[in-house]
Amino acid sequence: RCYDIEPVRGEDNQYICYVAYPLDLFEEGSVTNMLTSIVGNVFGFKALRALRLEDLRIPVAYLKTFQGPPHGIQVERDKINKYGRPLLGCTIKPKLGLSAKNYGRAVYECLRGGLDFTKDD
Numbered sequence: 001r002c003y004d005i006e007p008v009r010g011e012d013n014q015y016i017c018y019v020a021y022p023l024d025l026f027e028e029g030s031v032t033n034m035l036t037s038i039v040g041n042v043f044g045f046k047a048l049r050a051l052r053l054e055d056l057r058i059p060v061a062y063l064k065t066f067q068g069p070p071h072g073i074q075v076e077r078d079k080i081n082k083y084g085r086p087l088l089g090c091t092i093k094p095k096l097g098l099s100a101k102n103y104g105r106a107v108y109e110c111l112r113g114g115l116d117f118t119k120d121d
Contacts, residue, residue: 016054028065031058082116089117 001020008014026034039053077083092098092106107118 023059023062026062028062029067031063031066034058034062080116087116089115089119091119091121093121 002017003020004018006016008016021038026037035056038056042048042051045051073087076087080087090110092103092110094103094106098106103120110118
């Protein structure tokens with residue numbers, strides 16, 4: 001729910017909105033689920049012309065339910081032989097679906113273009 005709205009000083013039709021979500025909406029132990037629900041859904045609203053997330057506060061009680069990944073970043077880096085820089089990836093999300101051939105082509109183009117990994121959604 002939006003619990004406060006402030007106009008941005010000196011800007012027309014721009015506002016800072018403060019939004020809070022009840023924690024019981026989110027699966028315990030899944031920071032990924034929470035972030036996808038908040039950021040993924042809000043940024044997809046057609047009625048919004050522009051949107052920027054400026055702050056996100058996660059309650060400590062919720063963070064404590066997250067057990068962490070099964071292994072660390074070093075294992076992932078070793079798998080793809082990429083070191084010394086952030087890893088960059090994307091999720092391919094075709095609205096109408098892709099054939100296996102076309103999906104493979106999309107993955108190929110992403111990796112050829114410099115991404116380190118892609119994710120199937």
